[in-house]
Amino acid sequence: MNGFKRGTTTLFLLLGGLVVFLGARPAAAVPAFSRKYQTSCQTCHSIFPKLNPFGEAFRLNGYHLPGETEEQVKQKAVSLGADAYARMWPEMVYPSSLPGNAPFALNVKMANIYASSHDDTGKQIVHNDFQFPQEANLFGAGTLGDHFSFFSEVTYAENPDGSGSVEIEHARLDVISAFGPEHLVNFRIGKFAPNLYDGFQEMWLMTDNGVDTLFAYNPIGFNGGTGLADSGGGVSLPARTRAIEMYGVAAHRLFYTVGISAPIGAGGPNGQFNNNSSKDFYARVDYKFGGMGLDGDSTGVTLPPENWRETSFRVGLFGYFGNGTDVNYAITDPAGNPFQMQQTSFRRTGVYGSLYVGDLNLIGVAVHGSDDLSLRDNDTGEELSSATRTYDTFFLQADYVIVPTFQVSARYENLRPADPSVDTQKAFNLNLSVLARANIKLMLEYHRDLHDAQNYQLAAVLRAAF
Amino acid sequence: MKGILVLALSAAVALPLAAGDIHGKVTCKGVRDSGDAVVYVGAIAGKTFPAPAQHAKIDQKNLVFWPHVLPVLVGTTVDFLNNDAVLHNVFSPDGCAEKFNLGTWPKGEIRSYTFKKECVAATLLCKVHPEMEAFVVSVPTPYFTVTKPDGSFKIEGVPDGSYTVKVWHPKLKPTQKAVTVAGSSAADFEIAK
Numbered sequence: 001m002n003g004f005k006r007g008t009t010t011l012f013l014l015l016g017g018l019v020v021f022l023g024a025r026p027a028a029a030v031p032a033f034s035r036k037y038q039t040s041c042q043t044c045h046s047i048f049p050k051l052n053p054f055g056e057a058f059r060l061n062g063y064h065l066p067g068e069t070e071e072q073v074k075q076k077a078v079s080l081g082a083d084a085y086a087r088m089w090p091e092m093v094y095p096s097s098l099p100g101n102a103p104f105a106l107n108v109k110m111a112n113i114y115a116s117s118h119d120d121t122g123k124q125i126v127h128n129d130f131q132f133p134q135e136a137n138l139f140g141a142g143t144l145g146d147h148f149s150f151f152s153e154v155t156y157a158e159n160p161d162g163s164g165s166v167e168i169e170h171a172r173l174d175v176i177s178a179f180g181p182e183h184l185v186n187f188r189i190g191k192f193a194p195n196l197y198d199g200f201q202e203m204w205l206m207t208d209n210g211v212d213t214l215f216a217y218n219p220i221g222f223n224g225g226t227g228l229a230d231s232g233g234g235v236s237l238p239a240r241t242r243a244i245e246m247y248g249v250a251a252h253r254l255f256y257t258v259g260i261s262a263p264i265g266a267g268g269p270n271g272q273f274n275n276n277s278s279k280d281f282y283a284r285v286d287y288k289f290g291g292m293g294l295d296g297d298s299t300g301v302t303l304p305p306e307n308w309r310e311t312s313f314r315v316g317l318f319g320y321f322g323n324g325t326d327v328n329y330a331i332t333d334p335a336g337n338p339f340q341m342q343q344t345s346f347r348r349t350g351v352y353g354s355l356y357v358g359d360l361n362l363i364g365v366a367v368h369g370s371d372d373l374s375l376r377d378n379d380t381g382e383e384l385s386s387a388t389r390t391y392d393t394f395f396l397q398a399d400y401v402i403v404p405t406f407q408v409s410a411r412y413e414n415l416r417p418a419d420p421s422v423d424t425q426k427a428f429n430l431n432l433s434v435l436a437r438a439n440i441k442l443m444l445e446y447h448r449d450l451h452d453a454q455n456y457q458l459a460a461v462l463r464a465a466f
Numbered sequence: 467m468k469g470i471l472v473l474a475l476s477a478a479v480a481l482p483l484a485a486g487d488i489h490g491k492v493t494c495k496g497v498r499d500s501g502d503a504v505v506y507v508g509a510i511a512g513k514t515f516p517a518p519a520q521h522a523k524i525d526q527k528n529l530v531f532w533p534h535v536l537p538v539l540v541g542t543t544v545d546f547l548n549n550d551a552v553l554h555n556v557f558s559p560d561g562c563a564e565k566f567n568l569g570t571w572p573k574g575e576i577r578s579y580t581f582k583k584e585c586v587a588a589t590l591l592c593k594v595h596p597e598m599e600a601f602v603v604s605v606p607t608p609y610f611t612v613t614k615p616d617g618s619f620k621i622e623g624v625p626d627g628s629y630t631v632k633v634w635h636p637k638l639k640p641t642q643k644a645v646t647v648a649g650s651s652a653a654d655f656e657i658a659k
Binding site: 071078079080087088092095 | 495498559589591593598599637
């Protein structure tokens with residue numbers, strides 16, 4: 001088998017493996033807010049978990065409605081100190097509040113996954129899995145007074161071997177409008193999907209599948225990355241991180257975020273959470289033309305009553321830069337000899353665009369990646385050679401609201417891995433979503449490797465949020 | 467002639483001025499309801515009012531001050547009754563109320579404080595229970611009231627004349643306007659954050 005064929009087969013197998021085993025996807029519809037404001041999911045979601053422009057403003061405002069007034073909050077908060085204590089700080093503890101009810105919500109997800117892939121011999125393997133439930137998510141979300149908010153998600157997922165796994169997918173605390181003009185300076189600390197991916201990380205997409213070509217690419221390989229990896233690979237774009245982030249909205253339409261992060265993965269020795277001491281850096285800046293302001297401002301804008309519609313264009317530039325020195329990955333050369341490889345530094349730069357025209361929302365992201373890879377002796381760890389490898393990936397997704405009950409999405413993904421012997425990966429994802437009720441969603445989703453008609457997944461998914 | 471004039475002036479002084487009322491509605495924007503706004507007549511030039519002998523009262527029951535907002539005439543003594551089975555404290559961080567602190571006392575006991583100066587408003591707090599909060603609004607005239615939840619109010623016994631009517635709310639910006647009272651007179655207000 002020549003290098004090209006081996007690489008291609010590896011790619012397909014990895015994709016096939018992903019399709020079968022990466023069924024669990026984070027949910028992000030938070031009925032705790034429905035209870036607090038006594039309002040429907042569709043106030044903030046065009047179809048959960050995808051946010052509409054108002055929901056995006058609510059999120060960026062730290063879970064406060066744009067221009068929120070006391071009477072809009074139907075579930076009165078529990079005072080942890082009279083407002084007057086603010087004047088007496090630090091002699092007295094600064095006042096705060098608790099959500100009126102326990103701020104919890106549940107999502108459950110049932111999935112029937114029909115998946116086709118290949119085994120090592122090229123033989124087609126077909127599975128039809130009832131994953132009932134595939135996962136259950138316990139959310140905690142709310143505000144603590146005017147300047148703090150929190151979001152957490154604990155996911156219980158059923159594993160193929162019958163066991164279960166529990167993970168804290170998100171746990172973060174935000175400081176809202178810490179100083180300066182409202183919405184301009186906010187801080188976030190915890191484990192979360194960075195605002196770097198606002199609008200295209202899976203927790204903000206209407207599809208069941210995330211964009212694996214962005215987030216699951218493995219840049220490690222003897223001649224550079226060859227494709228996707230479920231876990232254990234190097235860093236492409238870490239979908240969630242442990243980070244400290246600053247973000248905000250200026251002049252209603254300019255969004256920015258900067259952060260220092262540590263990707264989530266295998267920890268270091270001696271019980272360390274991070275596998276090396278280096279920290280990554282990321283930044284993004286966006287501008288939104290037309291439509292509702294990113295903070296919910298609608299001054300001078302005529303918006304239709306259908307809250308998923310607007311005419312707007314949001315464009316953003318982002319970058320993620322990191323250092324993976326001292327983190328070793330086991331690889332083999334084409335002859336099968338073992339080596340270690342380090343991703344000593346890496347750079348990701350990208351552009352994001354989101355166009356709303358009536359019922360249509362076009363989302364696109366393109367990323368260029370560059371990795372400095374250090375090949376090391378498997379026994380001594382001594383560096384044998386180093387090289388810079390690059391890859392490119394992009395996706396384009398069209399979401400369309402036929403009527404609020406029926407919505408469709410089509411996505412094309414393209415990944416040119418760094419290893420030149422491996423073919424460009426192309427995938428197509430088609431989704432039909434039906435809101436049986438505002439908080440019950442049915443999805444039929446088809447995901448296909450465009451190089452191989454037998455490498456696909458058809459998923460029927462039921463999600464309920466309550 | 468001079469005697470008639472003196473007689474007429476004496477009679478005019480002896481007769482009470484016609485008393486009317488100020489009524490209307492305060493619309494409070496951005497809060498749950500329009501209650502708890504204090505509407506009062508501001509200081510009247512050359513006119514002072516004796517402090518009432520009768521004490522006003524604020525109860526502490528079920529870990530809440532009641533009433534939440536209490537307007538009083540300057541010089542009024544307010545009695546604070548602890549009606550709970552737990553210890554309570556009352557203090558104010560506001561200079562216009564001398565930052566008083568009445569200490570801590572048990573159920574059934576009363577401690578008092580006299581609001582000697584105009585104070586809009588004195589925040590009342592309890593160090594034992596940080597969430598407890600109330601307000602005493604010490605104003606220079608006896609013409610005051612607190613709005614109902616629908617914002618309606620009526621200040622009775624206001625002599626005919628021209629006044630500055632002021633509105634204060636615990637969470638909203640205060641406002642004021644000139645009001646001429648001639649019998650029953652209407653005045654509406656709108657306040658917001």
